Amino acid sequence: MATTLPTAGSAAQTSSLRSRYAAVRVETERMAAPLSAEDQMVQACAEASPVKWHRAHTTWFFETFVLREFAAGYKPFNEAFHWLFNSYYISLGEEIPEKKLRASFSRPALDEIVAYRAHVDAAMELFLSAGDVPDEAVRRIVLGLNHEQQHLELALTDIKFAFFTNPLHPPYRDMAAPRNESVPLSWTKFEGGLREIGYPLDASHPEDFCFDNETPRHTVYVPPFTIANRLATCAEYLEFMTDNGYGRAELWLSEGWDAVIREQWQAPLYWHRDASDKTGWKVFTLGAWRGLSGLLHTPVCHISFFEADAFARWSGRRLPTEAEYEIAAADIPSNGTLLEDGTLHPQSASTQELAQMIGDCWEWTASPYTGYPGYRPLPGALGEYNGKFMSSQMVLRGGSCATPASHIRSTYRNFFPPATRWQFSGIRLAQ
Amino acid sequence: MATTLPTAGSAAQTSSLRSRYAAVRVETERMAAPLSAEDQMVQACAEASPVKWHRAHTTWFFETFVLREFAAGYKPFNEAFHWLFNSYYISLGEEIPEKKLRASFSRPALDEIVAYRAHVDAAMELFLSAGDVPDEAVRRIVLGLNHEQQHLELALTDIKFAFFTNPLHPPYRDMAAPRNESVPLSWTKFEGGLREIGYPLDASHPEDFCFDNETPRHTVYVPPFTIANRLATCAEYLEFMTDNGYGRAELWLSEGWDAVIREQWQAPLYWHRDASDKTGWKVFTLGAWRGLSGLLHTPVCHISFFEADAFARWSGRRLPTEAEYEIAAADIPSNGTLLEDGTLHPQSASTQELAQMIGDCWEWTASPYTGYPGYRPLPGALGEYNGKFMSSQMVLRGGSCATPASHIRSTYRNFFPPATRWQFSGIRLAQ
């Protein structure tokens, strides 16, 4: 947010956009590189999508909202792709392939998707290098890049789940042992009072960006609070498990307890019993199985809101609200593990101070996901991006080891249903 | 809240409790009077319970939490009832009859439930008339009475659904035509700023009461807002329907649109097409079918949060937050239709000013149900009353035509999942 933005319509702006576009698109390719055409077809659960689909759908975004509308003479790669790679933009008014059908997407072949990406990239380069890009196009390109970064993170977590589901449990790629150093838990106090939260969007700079759900910046009253210096660790979570955390209804929200029973949760997602590790557990990672003993001081991750909430109750603490998180994180530089670090897994805190506020794990907050006072969705199909999901979901903050650095900020609001576990989601306590 | 409470432990307190106990218990009997033993067995949907069960379970509350613990020498009516009429108090640690089994409750017979109520009432009378009631017992009795009033309202809505489900559609009892006068929609403005909401519980008076979820009273910052002078009417809702409100995805939250498709919603619950009424609709009420034309200016009711939200979006308005409601309602005397009015149905507003803030219909707010800052559930089994439901539900405010007057206040927080329709739930707009 502190970045100095280039002047709207300037050559500097265009140049910045071109390089940003190239950087984001190449990051997607880098993510996909270790995966075969077959790997990119897997959809291992209803929430997940095939990597091939992620690659096509993010490309469709630029074709649909930028090239078709602003690039004179643009020839679509394949007319069928216009409805085929639409996902949820109901107001576009075309037949939408059911999400569940994505598993049948042997066609178009991966080769065609690769060609589609190249076709759109070339057209975008042409469009951007011609200069004189309208402000609305700039806004959409920046939105499209953020959209692609979201899908990049989703694709990584989808493929993790896919490889976990595969009976052979292959690794995604080589992964170094995570940093696993013990850092004592301590608490940072914050004064309460009237504070501002939300992103102060500068509408005069089309390249300035946040998602609509981060606006408007507005006043909240927050009582004094104290927040943990780091994320809860696997070791701490194991104590909760050992203390029969999954067996005591009184620790859980009613809906959470139903999930424990129905899904037979006994540990975080990706933990399996393994007598050969001294903790009795092994953990599936993007580098395949690791003994839990090598991860004890790393943040616990792949837990649901219900588990985070039960752990907090068991600890005699609570989860922070999103306002508390944002106030605490406001002046913290990025200080945790992000996608570019290439670790593929959260690491133990690297400092005794307020650590991991950005990166490592998304932090479940106590805040249900709703619109800020005066919230207005974007007009048209783009307005279906955030606002329509504002029921029965919880806010997560702070990004994870799978989030690109240029994508995350302290005002960023992620959201998932409270039983969701396949993201890198963890716990920071408050009191 | 302004009531002067009797001094703790005084004869006045005991006398007040005795008369309050008798009044609430007799109100339950009055509700059940028009119903046969067979009627009181019906459980027409998963959320509902048989009236017989409501009558037994509320009695069980006094036996379990008051008589068994405080009344020396109390002999339980039937030991089996201790686990049989427990509902959701998991921490009591006994086997809990599945809610779905309630439909099999031909035994105990209604006669036995009637005898159970008499047994407990006699023991309570004995206990209260002996004087010297411990503060904790007073607190539990008051809680038990509020608990019974909640079940009274639920029982009325359950039986409405049961009679609607019955192919013969019998009336519950005679019902006068609701007041149906047109009152123009207008708007009341409120200054924003720092305000206090929540109930200021006086712990030194055990008879002072609110539910734990209304506490602690706390500071919130609220921007200036405007609120509608009355509930939305059937006529206004019919306009939404005529304008294809149920067919336009862009008006709905994503989860709400899924519900529209899955449940094939085309109108509020209890509305059926009927060519013989000039509106084309008839409405099932506790007095059986009524033509919609006689209800056009009464509040629309039996709608879900999703419908309320879509209607507000279609209107270009929004739903109020619970803080906004509470601020607006704070100084309003009870001004709507409550259970004691005996109308069995919401009535059109009786004033041009801020009307129906208490009574007629529960008002869906834009606020997800969570704990207030510093919220603490009651200790033990009683703590399972409210706190464990704090996920995926929305707050409703203000009571309905089925709520007893002594049960409702402006700080009262009701809550249901957003797709719920069988309560008397309606809409007040804000902007």
Place this chain on the structure above:
Amino acid sequence: MATTLPTAGSAAQTSSLRSRYAAVRVETERMAAPLSAEDQMVQACAEASPVKWHRAHTTWFFETFVLREFAAGYKPFNEAFHWLFNSYYISLGEEIPEKKLRASFSRPALDEIVAYRAHVDAAMELFLSAGDVPDEAVRRIVLGLNHEQQHLELALTDIKFAFFTNPLHPPYRDMAAPRNESVPLSWTKFEGGLREIGYPLDASHPEDFCFDNETPRHTVYVPPFTIANRLATCAEYLEFMTDNGYGRAELWLSEGWDAVIREQWQAPLYWHRDASDKTGWKVFTLGAWRGLSGLLHTPVCHISFFEADAFARWSGRRLPTEAEYEIAAADIPSNGTLLEDGTLHPQSASTQELAQMIGDCWEWTASPYTGYPGYRPLPGALGEYNGKFMSSQMVLRGGSCATPASHIRSTYRNFFPPATRWQFSGIRLAQ
């Protein structure tokens, strides 16, 4: 079948019909007598119906198919009952109340059903005493009486399941200890060859009766076979269980094994573990719980076809075909326990010879339920009685302790889906 039938249209025929009608109707009343109005409302599983519904629906049959069509000037009791108590006769073309809604049938009240029965009984008496009953009416009355006898048996098994589901497990009525004497297993041989099976219906006598699915009598070729002298006992079944019968997939049909896993079957329906009985089991009967040790030599009952089949495979035997059963039973007089014996439970065999061929338990056969060669359903709505169920069901033969003596014969074909357990269904081995 050997009965000498009265001449069609004769006074003897009419008199016989009147007394038969009275006898069957009063048997239904006797069955219902121990049950309260509440008991008669319970529908404890999807296959079951409330006793009140059985009583109304069987009455509806006479009103619909006899009185409305043949009794001049008959005034229906209540026009709404015409569609309300229809069950599955789709071709009658009226709206059919969903079977699942039967649980909401608090209205009509039991009193009204009792009055309905009296109204129809009076009209039937008038119709029959007027003499000159058309042959088609006689046929329908006889069909209606058999229909009512079927519902009588179903009602008894439905109420058994209802009381089992009820957490208080009440008895239906007092029940004497079943005869429980050990009878050695032996085998009876039958020559094979061309044989006739099916009922030789005498169309010239309208009172001659069988269900359409028992016709036409036809030739089959049957290889020589051997059949067990009695039903398999609880003691024998317990050996199968002790030998891990429920844990060995190789003993089960694939669909049966799926049911074992899905339903977590570990014993027959109504068996519960009970350390206080020396067998470790107790059994729920119409007289409430009994220790299994007092039932060891009684036939095992309330098992599915899958369990019967697995037990037979474990025994190194097989189930008989329906032709084998019918050939073996052809010349056997009724020799087992039937409804009129009033035992409410199957008894141990009373003879060393071919015992229990009629009565005690329905015997699962190895025969899927299909039409006999040349089978023709009855015309019109009555044709929906049997033929339309001829897929995915298995034939049972021989009647049970809940079957009226006048209802059962060796050619009688009962049928249920192979996972059905709530009937008195047992096992006879063949080889």
Place this chain on the structure above:
Amino acid sequence: MATTLPTAGSAAQTSSLRSRYAAVRVETERMAAPLSAEDQMVQACAEASPVKWHRAHTTWFFETFVLREFAAGYKPFNEAFHWLFNSYYISLGEEIPEKKLRASFSRPALDEIVAYRAHVDAAMELFLSAGDVPDEAVRRIVLGLNHEQQHLELALTDIKFAFFTNPLHPPYRDMAAPRNESVPLSWTKFEGGLREIGYPLDASHPEDFCFDNETPRHTVYVPPFTIANRLATCAEYLEFMTDNGYGRAELWLSEGWDAVIREQWQAPLYWHRDASDKTGWKVFTLGAWRGLSGLLHTPVCHISFFEADAFARWSGRRLPTEAEYEIAAADIPSNGTLLEDGTLHPQSASTQELAQMIGDCWEWTASPYTGYPGYRPLPGALGEYNGKFMSSQMVLRGGSCATPASHIRSTYRNFFPPATRWQFSGIRLAQ
């Protein structure tokens, strides 16, 4: 069956086996040739499997039942494949990958499966060329080849469904227009009486083969019957549809009618409305969409037993029993379209005489699938092949255009649940 079999253990036998093995294996490769690695991963419905899985599982059969047991010194390709490609042979006692997980099988990659096939083929060649193959090994190889032929047919129908599910509806490969000539319906009479059905297996020739469910050959009594000279055509089925066949409950078995309502059947699988064809319909084939007008005289296919049964009832006819089919087909040479004809679709009859008894479409019979008198499954894991499916399925006879010629014979018993539609299943009438 009339084939002269080589002497057991002879060089002729071994040579015959080697060439048969090679022929079957290469046919599988030919089927897979038009499909990409991505195509071979699709599992479009629960009954289907990925082509890659079919190719691996059939290979696993030879490795598991032949090479591991009989080929001295055989080195398995990959130990993990031993449990990975097991399907339903529960008695092998290893963990079985859930069928539903097959969609996650991006690993092993197709390349590995291809190598697996090559590895096993080389080992089989070595084993067979060494001579002196034990009789039991011969039996298993012949069984394995028949097993692979079954999977070949399933793979073709699975890929048809997969491409139909794919929103782009690609063709499998070029397909010539089917022969579409009108042949009048006529009837052939057969005398009834005692007849033999079933396969007369010569146990002394290990290469003699039938599935265990075709044995033992046994006597049946069959009344005289008449059978249609050809399969029912699309034109005839369209008449049934036009006459509201899918809307008249009285034409359907109860379970079938439930399926019509639940699945919203209005036409055979693969028929879609298309105003541009004069019939109003187009049909998806392995060569993609065809107008129905070019297929009117081809056999209707991809219908369930319920549809075949309803069509027969509407026609005033019935389906033949499996005995009737077998008697009628006994002396008919192969006279319909089989896999080797390469048409990929059933063709109109090529003769006025009894046509299409073998090939074109599997013919639903009126016979539920049960064991023949004296039926014994194979011992051990191989016994799980047929017998355990003998409930709730119907017999189909005659093979289809996707069945290899060397795989089908008049005694062959195929079986599927009655709602199954994705096989090439059609109708022959009898009366």
